[in-house]
Amino acid sequence: MNSVASIVLNRSFQLGLLAVILIALATLPLHYQGYNIVRLLNIFMFVVLTVSWVIFSGSTGYMSLASAAFFGVGIYTSALLGDKLPIAVVVGIGALVSSCVAFLVGALTLRLRGIYFAIFTFGLVELIKHLTLWWEINMEDRRGRLVVYVENDIIFWVMLSILVATLLTAYFIRRSKWGLALQSIGENEEAAAHMGINVTLVKVITFAVSALFVGASGAIIATRWTYIDPGIAFNPLYSFMPVLMAIFGGMGRLLGPVIGAIAFTYLKEELGTEFPELYMLIFGIILIVAILYMPNGLVGLIQRLWIRGFRRQDADT
Amino acid sequence: MVEFLNIFIGGLILGGIYALIAVGLSLQYGVARVLNISHGEFIMVGAFLTWAMYTFWGLNPLASLAIVGPAIFVVGFVLHRTLFTRLRTSSASPAAYEGGSLIATFGLMFIIQNLAIITWGTDIEAYSFLNTGVSIFGARFAANRLTMLLFAAGICVVFYLFLARTRLGKAIRAAAQDPETAGMMGVNIKRVLALCFGLGALMAGLAGSLLSMCYPIRTTMGLEYTIIAIIVVVLGGMGSIVGSFIGGLILGMVGSIVLYIDPSLSLVAYYFIFILLLLVRPTGILGK
Numbered sequence: 001m002n003s004v005a006s007i008v009l010n011r012s013f014q015l016g017l018l019a020v021i022l023i024a025l026a027t028l029p030l031h032y033q034g035y036n037i038v039r040l041l042n043i044f045m046f047v048v049l050t051v052s053w054v055i056f057s058g059s060t061g062y063m064s065l066a067s068a069a070f071f072g073v074g075i076y077t078s079a080l081l082g083d084k085l086p087i088a089v090v091v092g093i094g095a096l097v098s099s100c101v102a103f104l105v106g107a108l109t110l111r112l113r114g115i116y117f118a119i120f121t122f123g124l125v126e127l128i129k130h131l132t133l134w135w136e137i138n139m140e141d142r143r144g145r146l147v148v149y150v151e152n153d154i155i156f157w158v159m160l161s162i163l164v165a166t167l168l169t170a171y172f173i174r175r176s177k178w179g180l181a182l183q184s185i186g187e188n189e190e191a192a193a194h195m196g197i198n199v200t201l202v203k204v205i206t207f208a209v210s211a212l213f214v215g216a217s218g219a220i221i222a223t224r225w226t227y228i229d230p231g232i233a234f235n236p237l238y239s240f241m242p243v244l245m246a247i248f249g250g251m252g253r254l255l256g257p258v259i260g261a262i263a264f265t266y267l268k269e270e271l272g273t274e275f276p277e278l279y280m281l282i283f284g285i286i287l288i289v290a291i292l293y294m295p296n297g298l299v300g301l302i303q304r305l306w307i308r309g310f311r312r313q314d315a316d317t
Numbered sequence: 318m319v320e321f322l323n324i325f326i327g328g329l330i331l332g333g334i335y336a337l338i339a340v341g342l343s344l345q346y347g348v349a350r351v352l353n354i355s356h357g358e359f360i361m362v363g364a365f366l367t368w369a370m371y372t373f374w375g376l377n378p379l380a381s382l383a384i385v386g387p388a389i390f391v392v393g394f395v396l397h398r399t400l401f402t403r404l405r406t407s408s409a410s411p412a413a414y415e416g417g418s419l420i421a422t423f424g425l426m427f428i429i430q431n432l433a434i435i436t437w438g439t440d441i442e443a444y445s446f447l448n449t450g451v452s453i454f455g456a457r458f459a460a461n462r463l464t465m466l467l468f469a470a471g472i473c474v475v476f477y478l479f480l481a482r483t484r485l486g487k488a489i490r491a492a493a494q495d496p497e498t499a500g501m502m503g504v505n506i507k508r509v510l511a512l513c514f515g516l517g518a519l520m521a522g523l524a525g526s527l528l529s530m531c532y533p534i535r536t537t538m539g540l541e542y543t544i545i546a547i548i549v550v551v552l553g554g555m556g557s558i559v560g561s562f563i564g565g566l567i568l569g570m571v572g573s574i575v576l577y578i579d580p581s582l583s584l585v586a587y588y589f590i591f592i593l594l595l596l597v598r599p600t601g602i603l604g605k
Binding site for chain 1: 403407412421423424426428432434435547582584585588591592595596599
């Protein structure tokens with residue numbers, strides 16, 4: 001048992017496993033067609049949303065509900081530019097525009113603390129949504145627009161690349177000095193500032209970086225939806241879900257949010273199309289159970305059981 | 318003059334219901350420290366219970382207030398005694414409790430809304446009650462809206478008197494200021510907090526009953542009212558009951574004016590005020 005554990009915990013084994021999984025995923029469209037690809041696409045999308053939420057909010061403790069705003073900005077970029085530029089460029093522009101919005105919002109509002117920041121970012125989503133709606137109805141006399149068609153395989157590969165980029169960024173931020181700075185902001189912002197960390201700069205830039213991936217994933221998934229309107233693009237669920245998935249998975253390790261996002265999106269794909277109410281109902285129940293009994297999320301729970309298992313073994317020998 | 322009255326009384330009607338909703342949320346957040354995202358769902362449930370009792374049993378909506386109110390109060394009270402009390406005692410810090418309870422109310426929102434969708438579907442429902450015009454100095458209003466205003470104002474006043482004049486009201490105010498000290502002074506904190514959460518839910522339920530007399534209702538309408546309630550509470554200053562009352566009236570007036578200029582802009586105007594307010598004075602009008 002111990003030797004198995006040491007292999008599993010071995011870094012090069014983990015990296016190798018990750019590489020195998022990635023290659024398997026990347027070649028998937030060559031074997032499978034249709035619905036399974038779409039299903040994976042949604043899982044990728046939610047992993048991207050959740051992990052980019054964790055990059056900023058997980059460590060600093062600022063609960064952002066702005067994901068839907070960045071996501072929607074990406075979607076609208078795709079709707080406006082999709083037929084004029086190649087899709088890779090559109091995705092890049094979507095990412096940059098979202099990031100700029102995040103930069104502005106961050107510079108304006110990151111002095112708001114605690115619950116005020118959460119409320120503000122949520123208000124922002126609704127403001128953008130209703131402004132866009134008003135603009136479309138009154139200025140352009142229409143509601144919603146069509147998005148250019150892109151082949152499923154290409155959407156899949158673009159989304160997979162965004163996913164890999166998000167995970168790599170999250171991983172390296174966590175291991176860097178930058179990540180330590182974020183962590184210390186989360187624990188005690190004043191002390192962090194006294195230690196010489198430029199708190200505002202670190203927060204604003206991290207916020208902007210995390211929005212890059214959200215915007216990019218919005219830009220690419222829009223091509224899959226083919227029709228969008230402000231209600232679809234700026235749906236507040238895209239703000240709530242990443243938070244809840246991250247908390248369910250547990251934010252102590254990078255794996256937590258990933259598992260949370262995969263678990264819920266899988267459940268959604270299984271139940272969501274036929275019984276959407278049932279899915280949301282189960283989602284709510286799991287959420288409350290998780291917040292009551294798993295304060296460190298699924299990963300925290302597994303870790304605790306794992307450690308307990310080791311102790312028992314030590315006691316046996 | 319008639320136009321002014323139209324806007325002014327229209328503002329009072331909107332403001333009255335906003336104030337009622339916001340006072341409920343203010344009680345839950347200001348005292349019980351639960352920023353209740355599912356607040357609007359209690360409004361929706363109140364509205365649908367009233368609608369169901371009117372359409373299936375022919376029960377007068379005003380009479381159903383007496384059934385809906387206590388029923389929803391019990392639900393809120395029990396929820397706090399079980400779920401939120403457990404969360405509160407297991408949380409490491411007040412800030413952790415605020416975060417945890419916020420997430421828990423997200424869960425509640427999903428549960429209540431989807432139970433309602435399973436029970437009542439997603440169609441828009443409405444019924445006609447007191448749907449006659451009343452003329453006030455030439456400005457015409459539906460009788461049901463004026464009734465709604467009357468009841469909303471009445472409930473707010475009764476609640477204010479309860480808070481200001483009774484022993485229990487004093488205990489609630491003490492718990493709002495400093496729960497630990499209040500506990501040491503002999504206030505049964507667990508009961509008072511649960512009471513506040515229950516009363517907040519009760520006001521949401523009553524507001525829902527009143528709303529259903531005037532406006533079409535849907536099982537998915539909750540979140541919109543939650544957001545309006547949050548805007549009003551922030552506008553009035555978090556934790557200040559009187560502030561919520563004033564904030565409700567202000568937002569109602571703004572809503573009425575914008576409705577007169579361009580109805581499609583009313584939500585935009587709300588969010589605009591809200592965001593401006595958070596940037597300029599996040600503590601609100603009467604905040605500390």
